[in-house]
Amino acid sequence: MKIIVTDEVAAEGLELLRQDPRVKMDVRLGLKKEELLALIGEYDVIITRSGTTVDRDLLDAAKKLKMVARAGVGIDNVDVDYASSKGVIVVNAPFGNTNSAAEHTMALLMAACRNVTIANGSLKSGEWKRAPFTGVELKGKTAGVIGLGKVGGRVATRLKAFECEVLACDPYIAVKRAHDLGVKLVSHDEIYKNCDIITVHTPLTSETKGMIGPREFGMMKDGVIVLNVARGGIIDEQAMLDNLNNGKVSLAAFDVWSEEPPKTPVLKDLIAHPKLTVTPHLGANTVEAQINVAVDVSKEILNYLDEKPLENAVNIPRFDLALMDQMRPFLNLVNVMCDFGIQLLDSHPEKLIFSYAGAIAHYDCSPLTVCGLASLLGHVVDQDVNMVNASLIADQMGIVVEETKSTHADAFSNLITLTAEASGGKRRTIAGTLFEGVPRIVRLRDYAMDFTPEEHMLLLHYADRPGMIGKIGTIMGQHDINIAAMNLGRSEKRGEAMVILSLDSAAPAAVLEKIRGATEATFIKAIHMPSARR
Structure with a gap:
């Protein structure tokens, strides 16, 4: 089996593949689209992150391709429907960075609540100001977690450790799961009406795109804190900017954007807003997470070679x-x-x-x-x-x-x-x-x-x-x-x-x-x- 790696993937994870005599792996980073199209016909598997777009052109050129392995959670850069029509399996690594994303959520929340980024810049510039950076505590706040999966569940647990009351909304989660986490399952509208902090942890789908917009902001408490460390576009970014400007949202933190890198005027104004703490999609960027996702997709490739069921194929029905x-x-x-x-x-x-x-x-x-x-x-x-x-x-x-x-x-x-x-x-x-x-x-x-x-x-x-x-x-x-x-x-x-x-x-x-x-x-x-x- 010939494998091409087109984006930076942790070498420790790829070592599983290097040790298998059935595998020949080429690491080719920074290829232009034309160069990749000329090469891809030789390969059975392509391992990517977000830097390579696996579109119709690439899939048409990939005559031998059996699998697209995305070393991460998101598959926005892969045309899954067209891959499916060609019988190409698409796998991802949905669990390798769950802890990393959960910890980054809490890092952004704490940084926003305690004005860490602004105070850091002030002190480094030679100023000694304290009063402008008075923060807010998490203890006693009601936090709403939308999406109680692997990441959302970890975030809920950490919020409880900070003595928050946690409400959660997830139509695909059993009541027992919420009970085990010590949180209460409620409707979307109850989250918006009752929570001091709202954080989203759902995939980006046709159902969740723009899920939090003007209507939802209108139901929120004055002074609410809003976070998105999931996928850009789940929260309507124009509505987010409007509600930061009018004071409805007192603080916010975003790690993800509907356009990456952000270029539109709305996104530039949103990122520049003093009440918004931002990072450039770093939720999965820890040493441990990068190794984990590389190991996970490598195991899936070996499962395919060994004719074993695939655990993380996004376009194959699979058992629990x-x-x-x-x-x-x-x-x-x-x-x-x-x-x-x-x-x-x-x-x-x-x-x-x-x-x-x-x-x-x-x-x-x-x-x-x-x-x-x-x-x-x-x-x-x-x-x-x-x-x-x-x-x-x-x-x-x-x-x-x-x-x-x-x-x-x-x-x-x-x-x-x-x-x-x-x-x-x-x-x-x-x-x-x-x-x-x-x-x-x-x-x-x-x-x-x-x-x-x-x-x-x-x-x-x-x-x-x-x-x-x-x-x-x-x-x-x-x-x-x-x-x-x-x-x-x-x-x-x-x-x-x-x-x-x-x-x-x-x-x-x-x-x-x-x-x-x-x-x-x-x-x-x-x-x-x-x-x-x-």
Whole structure:
């Protein structure tokens, strides 16, 4: 795997990649856009920070690119949708700088409240003034934290240590999480109306862009303190400037800007305001954070090489990290099932139904569905298909994908069923489960079966009558093909029979024709399952 590093990334973090013999890494800093476009076609992975724009031009030129690794939280500089359409995985490092961002929030808050930056400049200029720099204390203040994730949760904990009462707003956080942190969950409007200090810690999305504007400032207390150490643009910067000028906001602190570096008149006036304490996007700029994010993206690249689930891919459905270990065997099961099932179809499916029954139905199964879809489509289209672009390709092909769940699974604690519907009413069903972590197929069509998929298999249907198994075995023996295992299903005595043979080696087409003739098989198919080797 060839990797190019285009921005300054901590060498300690990249050392994991340097030690892997499968990796060839080039560090090329300061490349002009034209130079990068000329080079990128050679590489499988690009590691960036905020200095490289991964846009359509770059993604079109990157013919071999498998992954964009952003050594940091924000992905504003990556066209994620276009990367997804090309099957390029985008990973970031959302947790490596959480402590750094939380500490920087508190640093800015304390600097603003105690006039540190202005007093520092005054004293260094030779002045000795104290009265103009009288500050305010945090003790007894009501602080509002908008976004109670990794950073917001740490900020809330630190505010409580300063004896603040902390209110929080986050529609995606459970009440228990807030309770554990010792904070009270309230609505957005309650934050604006009741808090002396307001700090935001949400991602920048279409939902949060301009989230705090004239309406929200209008609800705030006079003399409120406002901080943004999350993403530029969450707080309307013109509204922020207006409310600093009219005195509604007594103090503020910003680390991030809607334009970086700031150039517009509004931003320049805002930065120059004496009541605003500012830093140039330093929330993640600690030695420890830079090492952490570099280590995190390096681990993700190695996970990709080792075919392990990715923990921080922003364009792949993924399990809760706490469930990863217990769900990983089901990813293997659905991959094996789909690898097997697609080989039984003689036309492209029009509809795919993924059904989950038993204990597994209590969890989010969308990563399993997308994994299975990628496995299926990989057999029927010419382009590379993975969990990034599988849903997009299915939609382009007009394939309807459905997911159903039931906590009842009859004889099995967990059961996954794939149903494929094709034109003309053709329908194929395959169901599987795990026995001691090993995938087993337990139903094909209407036949109850029980076998472990192997690399080489043979499936056939024929009229059930004496001597058929012997004929099959004889032909296989004549061609030195060993039968490792056999599983038989039938609808009724002397009705139609379905036989699955596990073979030590592949059965050539000529052998299949002999078996077809000897058994008068109505269906015969050699199945190759590379996924069963893993």
